[in-house]
Amino acid sequence: MKKLLGYIKQSVVDKNSALVLLLGLCPLLMMSSSLLTGLVSGAAAMIVLVLSGVVISLLGRVIPNGIKDVSYMVITAFFVAICELLLFAFLPSLRTALGIYLPLITVSGLAFAAAERADNATVGAAALGGLSLGLGYFAVIFIMSFIRELFGNGTLFGFRIIPEEYAIRLITTPFGALFLFGIFVAVFRAVALRAEKGEVEK
């Protein structure tokens, strides 16, 4: 149990894939404009990273060195395509919102980092490595999309919470995404710094 908590803390806080390692910012920022797209894409990224990590670690010894990075990206692309087809079959309304951004998970640094971790690792370690990156991504996109939909649109999952006149439209634009993410990184760093100081004083 303690080990599990430690693993979650490490992946969400200490080595957060978005806030600390700055991976996959393009899909993260664009798909966090509403809570539904954020949750769905976060879950999709998590599943893709785990599955592609497993396959890459299984195939790692078979694929020749020269074309390793190329084949890893294609493997990830296949899993993203599977996710895409399933998603649009069950939730066709998301097609316009996620359209070009879901495939971009393949070429973002996120998939690259997962492939690097899975290379020459055992299957379990590769799956955990992918999951850790995915968890960090999911946590950030969840909070971002919650704030952006609540204050930008005044709704949550499409239900109105704040009257329309009081919603700040700007937050749903790319400007809001960049601004909010900047503040996130700043707050995160400040808190991490304070925690570090506290530990030293103890």
Add this chain to the structure above:
Amino acid sequence: MRLLSLLSIAAGAVLAENIIFSNLLGITPFLKESRGIRPALRQGVTTAFASVFASLLSWLLDTLIIRPAGIEYLRSVVFVLVAVSGVKLAEVMISKRFPKLSEKLDISFSLVAANTALLGVMLLASERSYTFFESLFFGVFAGLGYLAVCVLFASVREKLEYSDTPGFLEGLPIALITAALVALAFSGFAGIKFI
């Protein structure tokens, strides 16, 4: 009429729908490489070249392979396969034929391939179903837009170095907030249309 539509694609790709600020494509290398004008210039030029090829490639793949074969659902896989192996091939060829140039450029595979701008341009061009000339224009001007914004933002960040930023905002956070403000300025171009 044709010319006007090409013009509006060009103006859109550079200003109103700049791939960085309206789609946030290639934002990670943009933030990382804009620490100085030189790396920003290098990143911008590489991406601009890649974007021209990417846009033409997406038209070619769409008309020759994907649509005749009826495999629209595999579009992103095909694009990733061709684009990434194209980048790899180019890297190998440059390093074999012109070892000095490749040393000077120092462009790594991951810098180009792991750039969402490349695949993003392909998917955008294909989604809007551009004709040949339209995709050529889109690729060239989207690349130019990326280059211009990279250099512009790098010079803003050079000024930021000398400013007195609060400690917790130093480095990346203030860069992100500045980028947000530049994006806001760029959204002012949204009304430009030629048709």
